[in-house]
Amino acid sequence: MASTSASPSASATEPAAATAPAPASAPEGDPPVTVLPAGEGGPEIAFFDVETSVPQRAGQGYALLEFGAILVCPRRLVEVASYATLVRPADPVSAVSAASVRCNGITRDAVSGAPPFRDVADAVYNLLNGRVWAGHNIVRFDSARIREAFTEIGRSPPQPKGMIDTLPLLTQRFGRRAGDMKMASLANYFGLGKQRHRSLDDVKMNLEVLKYCATVLFLEASLPEVLTVENLVERATTRSRANGTASPDLPKPEANSPPDSSKRQRIVSPVDCVMPEEGNQRTSDPSTNRESVELVSHIEEMKLDTTTHMDASSSGYSGFLEPDDVSIECIEISVAPLHEFGRRSSIQHRDCPLQLCCAGLKVQFGVSTKFLDNAGRPKMSIVVEIPESLSKVLEFCDDLARKLSQESGSSSEWRPLIKKYGYVNRPTVRLNIPTIANSDATAYSTDICKKKPSGSIQKLDFSNVATTELDSLFVKGNKVDAFFSPELYDYQQNAGIRLVAKRLVVHSN
Numbered sequence: 001m002a003s004t005s006a007s008p009s010a011s012a013t014e015p016a017a018a019t020a021p022a023p024a025s026a027p028e029g030d031p032p033v034t035v036l037p038a039g040e041g042g043p044e045i046a047f048f049d050v051e052t053s054v055p056q057r058a059g060q061g062y063a064l065l066e067f068g069a070i071l072v073c074p075r076r077l078v079e080v081a082s083y084a085t086l087v088r089p090a091d092p093v094s095a096v097s098a099a100s101v102r103c104n105g106i107t108r109d110a111v112s113g114a115p116p117f118r119d120v121a122d123a124v125y126n127l128l129n130g131r132v133w134a135g136h137n138i139v140r141f142d143s144a145r146i147r148e149a150f151t152e153i154g155r156s157p158p159q160p161k162g163m164i165d166t167l168p169l170l171t172q173r174f175g176r177r178a179g180d181m182k183m184a185s186l187a188n189y190f191g192l193g194k195q196r197h198r199s200l201d202d203v204k205m206n207l208e209v210l211k212y213c214a215t216v217l218f219l220e221a222s223l224p225e226v227l228t229v230e231n232l233v234e235r236a237t238t239r240s241r242a243n244g245t246a247s248p249d250l251p252k253p254e255a256n257s258p259p260d261s262s263k264r265q266r267i268v269s270p271v272d273c274v275m276p277e278e279g280n281q282r283t284s285d286p287s288t289n290r291e292s293v294e295l296v297s298h299i300e301e302m303k304l305d306t307t308t309h310m311d312a313s314s315s316g317y318s319g320f321l322e323p324d325d326v327s328i329e330c331i332e333i334s335v336a337p338l339h340e341f342g343r344r345s346s347i348q349h350r351d352c353p354l355q356l357c358c359a360g361l362k363v364q365f366g367v368s369t370k371f372l373d374n375a376g377r378p379k380m381s382i383v384v385e386i387p388e389s390l391s392k393v394l395e396f397c398d399d400l401a402r403k404l405s406q407e408s409g410s411s412s413e414w415r416p417l418i419k420k421y422g423y424v425n426r427p428t429v430r431l432n433i434p435t436i437a438n439s440d441a442t443a444y445s446t447d448i449c450k451k452k453p454s455g456s457i458q459k460l461d462f463s464n465v466a467t468t469e470l471d472s473l474f475v476k477g478n479k480v481d482a483f484f485s486p487e488l489y490d491y492q493q494n495a496g497i498r499l500v501a502k503r504l505v506v507h508s509n
Helices: 098-104 108-112 117-128 138-152 166-173 183-189 199-222 229-242 290-298 313-317 388-407 467-471
Strands: 045-052 064-072 079-086 132-135 162-165 331-339 342-349 356-372 378-385 413-415 419-421 426-433 435-437 442-444 447-451 457-459 479-491 494-507
Touching (some): 045 138, 045 199, 132 138, 356 388, 388 413
Antiparallel strands (some): 331 342, 356 378, 356 479, 435 442, 479 494
């Protein structure tokens, strides 16, 4: 097994770094790796990435195959230390499928000689614990895989001081100039080469992409009347038309409606799941060019107090999808026998129950007790406005379920899921807040929380189930982050889809 030396980028003023052995199967030519000693974390940002197996069936989890991280000084953006290792899963034969190899090139032979996660857990923990975590799509994927890996070996996972997910950060600040804003698309946009889908390489590419985006926005802010995207596209299009040709490589100019700056939020966040609010994501309007400076300054504002924070995935909400992550063509209705004379239908997405989440939904109508359950208790619900992206997903589900109901011969009246109110005709849905009863008391089965202006989230405890305690929370105009599941019902000659709230996070005013 080859030994490694300290990374040449390590600063002499930083704590002495302990060298770590590279796995025997590490690709030839990989840079030296170092791991900082154990401690309570430091000011460095831990940019990291994981590579995993590709699940082949419903219910099969991800197997961690590789971990790579680079510690970066936030003020000078220089590398302090780096570390990368392959990881041997419990069963390499079943974990590493052909689809997995096509995704990242990591073969069964490569991981068979790698250490199990238990043997590298200390190094991973020392790198991540107490530091700011950064990476592309780490809130929803990479950080969840790290927690799972530590849980599997019976250890508490490392805790971040704060979290920066460059996917929503760049999508909101840089706009969708690079299409879907995946790392491969961003790298292609800036001419940085093809993404390798290997941990350390992807981390380095992430850093380069972040620098490129910040530089472009900084230049646009310096000459807003000259370098805005609209002006560049308009001039290039004018030249092309004058020449009788059209440039196929130029992005189409976006609508000229001014951006709503009130719908922008900072994506340097505490550990809680970051989901940008709906809104115009243009960054090239002169009135919003100051965001390029904000993006650069975010790199120096990453030490956040998160002692009471939990992100969505660690709270059991990692399976909830944002509307943009739902592929409509993968939605179907699954029907299974419930008993001799009945059946149970559920809405599936990629063979898993469809669960949705959406941030910043505006309350249109507060708590309603209009409907009663079988025991005569009020069914509590709120009505919220929804964005177009969520409306499209729910409209598709509603249409699919309605057709199934008709084909099954149901005589019940179908009640549309989405309704529109007001002169602006905005789509709204009803979120149900169910209760559970036992011999002692009745409680909300929905996890209801309050989000403070600082970003911290506090779970609320209620002394009893009554609208009076919810009325002050769900006031018209308040914003709510909602995690919910669509459920089919056919009851008393009425049928439709009910949205059951699993978690509601109310924003403080």
